[in-house]
Amino acid sequence: MASDLKPPAPARRFRLPLHIHISTLFFLLVLIAGGSIAWVSYVRSAEMLERAAGDLLIRISRQTVAEIESLMQPVNASVRLLALQPVARATTLADRRSGLPAFREALRAAESVSAYYIGYGDGDFFMLLRLLSDADRRQLAAPPGAAYVIQSIAGGEGHFIFLDEGLAELRNDPRPDYPGSYDPRRRSWYIQALGSAEPIQTAPYLFASTRKPGVTVARLADTGRAVVGADIRLATLDETLRRQRITPGSQLVLFDDDLRVVAYTEPDWLAAAINGTETERPKVTSLSGGALAALVQRVPRAEGGDDLPLTAFSAGGRDWHGAVARLPVRGGRPLYLGVAIPDEEFLTDARAIRDRSIIATLLVIFLALPFTYLAARLVSRPIRELADETAAIRRFDFSSPVATRSVVREVDDLATDLAAMKRAVRRFLDIASVMAEESDFDRLLPRLVDETVGVVGARAGVLYLARDDSEVLDPAALRDASGTSLALELAPPGADMAGLVSAGERSGVGDLNAGQGARRHCAPLFGALEASHMAYLAVPLLDRKHARLGLLVLWFDEAPAADLVHFVEALSGSAAVSVETRALIRAQKQLFEAFIQLLAGAIDAKSPYTGGHCARVPELTKMLAQAACDATHGPFRDFSLGAEDWEAVHVAAWLHDCGKVTTPEYIVDKATKLETIHDRIHEIRLRFELLKRDAEIACWQAIAGGADRATEEARRVAIWATLDEEFAFVASCNVGSEEMAPARIERLQQIAARRWLRTLDDRLGVSPEERRRMGPGPALPVAEPLIADKPEHRFARGAEDVIPADNPWGFRLKVPELLYNRGELLNLSISRGTLTEEDRFKINEHIVQTIRMLAELPFPRHLKAVPEIAGGHHEKMDGTGYPRGLTRGQMSPVARMMAIADIFEALTAIDRPYKTGKKLSEAVAIMARMRDEGHIDPDIFALFLRAGVYRDYAERFMQRAYVDEVDVEKVL
Template identity: 35%
Template sequence: MPSPLRPDQRRFPLHVHISVMFTCLMLLTGVLLGIFNYRQTTQIILSSSEKLFNRIEQDVRLDLHATYEPIRHLLSLLADNPAAAAPDLEQRLALLKPFSQSLKDNPNLASLYLGYGNGDFFMVRPLRTPDLKTRFKAPDAAAYQVWSIERNGSGSQMHSQSLFFDQDLNVISRQEHPDETYDPRTRAWFSSARSDSDQTTTEPYIFFSTHNVGTTLARRSGENAVMGADLTLAELSSTLAKHVVTPGTEIVLFDAQGNAIAYPDSRRLIIDDQTARLIKAADLSPSLGALLGNPPAGNRLEGAGRQWIVARSRMQEGGPKGLQLALLVPEDELLVDAYRMRWQGALITLATLLLCLPLGWLTSRILVKPLRALVQEADAIRSFDFNFPASRRSPVLEVDQLSVSMARMKDTLASFFQITASLSAETRFTPLLERVLFETVKIGQAQAGLIYLRENDGDRMEPHGLVINGAPQPLPSFDVQGHELHDQQSPAWLQQLSKADNVVTNLGFEHAADLQKVLLALECPRVHLIGIRLHNRHNETVGLLILLLADSGQQSDLEKLSPDRIAFLQAVSGAAAVCIDSQRLQARQKQLLDSFIQLLAGAIDAKSPYTGGHCQRV
């Protein structure tokens, strides 16, 4: 504990020492630095971020339009080809040349195909990579695959086959698919295009054959056919990568379901677990998750430990519900000039401080030393080192008061942690109750302690433990009875405790009721009673803690009943209540699990005549 205060030491409030020294300094520094930083930073934020985001949004819109619009024109031209209405494969092969040329001119096209009302299907797919050739078992010289499905008039028989062509469109191989079950009439692109006179676009998805992100554009061709085109969207990721203005920029294009369609690192778009699926845009980074999960009202966002400048916009292209663009740029990366000005302000502040350094050094040398000692003591307490030496007394009144309060706090925390650790270590219910009584009686310097616990879900409190003069006592020997918490016939101290979290009162032998034998054992006709309600995590009363202190009529009794002592007892009681509630809950869970196992065993034995009661015995 701090040493006693010497009479010749004078202590003054801390503000007397520092107000004169720092008033002029802080006023000068604050005015100069505030005006400089405010004007320059505000100008940069307003002039750069909004223009930059508008330009990026416009570029993405143009790229989306340039991706979709040529394919729409292509479908409009090819849909009117007479061969599209051909009834069989031989005549439909006339489409191979225009289809192959279109696929060659549009590298983003994954395939072109026709679906018919009778279930026929005709597709031309370019085999641009060795992986595609391996997947479809195509010859090395194959450049295109023609997949054909033909059904008879009744639709009961189907002929599915693949023809492979080289660059000159010569047939080099043929494969039969006897187990094929594909029917274009069941696909969304077919049904939507048949019911719409205009072109339709599906929501982006993952192509099964190439594992690329893409979409399907379709339109009606004649009366009975629908022409479709699978368009890959890989180039959109490349477009977004061009707009990564800073190393930490996050930019993503996503659909109405939140699936990421384009991202600078396109390898992260597809999650290959059991089935390939698109990653959610919110899962790409914590900052995107913060933006999409809880959109800010303005253009500023705090997430992932940084400040972000954000923008969101909706694109009409990309499917029935369009796409959305989200852009986040770290403020510290975008506003480099603003932070450069901040450093300039810091230099101005440093120059000002240097002018005031001699005066500040002389004064701070006197004031900082006891504060440093307090900081070290606080660090020791934070590290749960309660044996660190207490700091010396200070000539500053507020610092000295803080030192004394910290020493008292350290002693209180040490006692509290020691008690809660011992309570938490106890795994059996009855010894736990005894430990709670012993510890609280010791803290309160009481001669006796009694604990009541609530039974079931009612208000009745039943006694579960009694300690007198440091030794546990059997409850039946003292005729301690249970009581209803809100019963008007209950003792006066219990009625007071039913309306408050704690109560401190005097109790004489004539008003002790069922506690009279306890007072006889204490050989004390009058006691101080401290009652504390035990609350669980849900703030429900699970029991009562009663401490009895002999009334000696001396001043020391008042110290034992001081508010800080009662608060400490209440804190320890709160920790004890949680431990008690946890133990009782664990016991109930075990009973529930045993009952559930017995129920299952009985049900199995009752259901099956062959177990012979084996499950119940087990």
């Protein structure tokens, strides 16, 4: 059962209290919610930033296009005007210099133009180049103050003429190699303009004059052979792109279809060693950092519009967002704008929002966690209390009710159910405890009804028990709610109540009105309960084989609830087991009691002279024990016996002489010295008869031989008289009523010396065992002593009849050498009584057998003292008794009481063959001497007299003739 209540524990897992789980759950929920909000905010912010960046990129694209167009429009007008000027038709340098003011005004009108020039069909070239910076001047080795330079090819001669702001010549440098290195007719702007009636715009390239990137706008003059051109510097686009940076680390690039860079946000992006050819502009893929290279390779080029999404990509170990927009340029090839923004800058705001959200979440958690912990403890406290209650139930501690309540409905329902369960288990155990405590079957039945009625709140209860081997139910107990027993005659008949439960059902529930109750003979019970109608709950009591032991019927004012029905059904099983167990115990006790009395009766019936001894000693012992329990002062004022102690006294008293079943009857009943199975005095008498017959024969033989008849007859008469007297003496010795003095023993031996003639073999007709014990017989006829101790009269003691000194029972008896000694002369010579030493030991051995027999019985614990009580009634207080030589201090009070009871019963018994019964006063006087000699307990003997036990016993068991007055005070 212990393993069921507490099965083997599984492997221990990490466990935490409920409030920790709730707090942790809150922490995780807030953390997840805060993290989710932070992440969503981050994602939304990133999306917003992407949209904003896309919008910004569109604006940058449009602004870049607008700026390019703003550069192109005035240049187109200037080129158109210059194409109409005479300079377009001039053939000499001097004529061409006349157009310088127009060139200067055109340059002043468009700051983005670095030079205006005209290429002629004969290979001549005239260009006015503006020097914007000292770097431009150093590049051309211009003199100080130079504002312009004329680069001219005329008539095969080349010149670089430096002018100041007023167009005054500062220096004229001949450049003989210039015509050979530069032919305007082979330039793309010249070729394109020749083929177009409208102004043309070249793709960006590096100007030959300044090695700066730009585009050329050219127009064919009216002459059809000269082309007017203007170099537009794109360096301003770099500044435009730098101004449009979205973040400090973002990169913008303007490039063409060939991925050649037109403008770039990074300064000095052009190599210093560029030699001025158009193809030497770097490609986007060669720019440092690799971000823009990855951009143009991985990101699709979007057409211009209102939506320009950004794409995420990685380059150089960093994460980027970027886009490429196509910029349509009127009059020229389209350009492309690429934007790359590093994520750590692009998503700074989004990440800041995310981080702030996370910090806010953590702040909420840490601020709310203590309150959450306290709230969780408050919420979980009922759970902890219920856990403590379940632990108390597991410990079977029902001392306090379940008072836990909770605002959580499920927990409160659990508390309510647990309280109900605890009450039910407690009531169940209370009833089980009551049933377990009550060992008496007759007291168990009303207590069972009382407890059940009280627990379930019934008005009354009736317990029916089935008759042995019968289905008939008889009322055994009828109790009302106050615990009062009602007359069993008020109980309805069992046959009517048995019908309240259908076959196979565990219970029956219903109502009976007055009419229904009358039909089931319930009217007397209803009247006693002052009820016109009642509800009932009938539960059958079944044994282990499901046979009906009885029926429990509970009466209520209202029909019992379902949970109460289930409780009573469960209780009925325990009640049935208890009833069955107590019934079995009672039957076993009754059977045991019958065996005890059967054995005691058999012992008394074994000898007609000791009949009633085994029945009277228990009564006298119990009378003494009761007197000791009733004593209010003296040595027995604290003496008491419980129910189990009384049972031990009862069993021990009835079995105190059970060892006598092993004692031969002829020894127990030995009334004469020669008595065995029969009294052997008759054999000796027959021998005397033979001697007398021998004397008569001798007389007649002598007369026949001539002897005097009178003399012979007188001799015969004298012999007969002697033989008669001697036999009478031998017979008196056999009775054992007188003490055998030495003179009597001597005379007995003289008489025994007479001879008689045996002519028959005394081994004929005996058993083989007896014949082996007799040994070989003498030759016949043989003269034998009249009274003899023959070898066959000695019975050897076997090893099984020897009691060793170290025996486990503590016996201290002197064991005779022989088992029996039936010698005729020996037995007749017994000085007192009729028993030989062997006979006396055999009789005394009955108590040895009693102890040994009782010690072998598996007595229950409360009967363990039976051998000690039963085996001590021949002990003496001074230690001279038998079989163990116990002293007063070694014997229990009840054992000492039984010793007095056994002696008193033996003294007053009138059915003993070897003595007559003593009068009451004589018996008390003898026992007083035994007290004085230390044989019996003086305190118990005094109790025996003062409590009047001797008188009560005499009135019940002694004949009036033997009951006389006893002077108790004198004896005491």
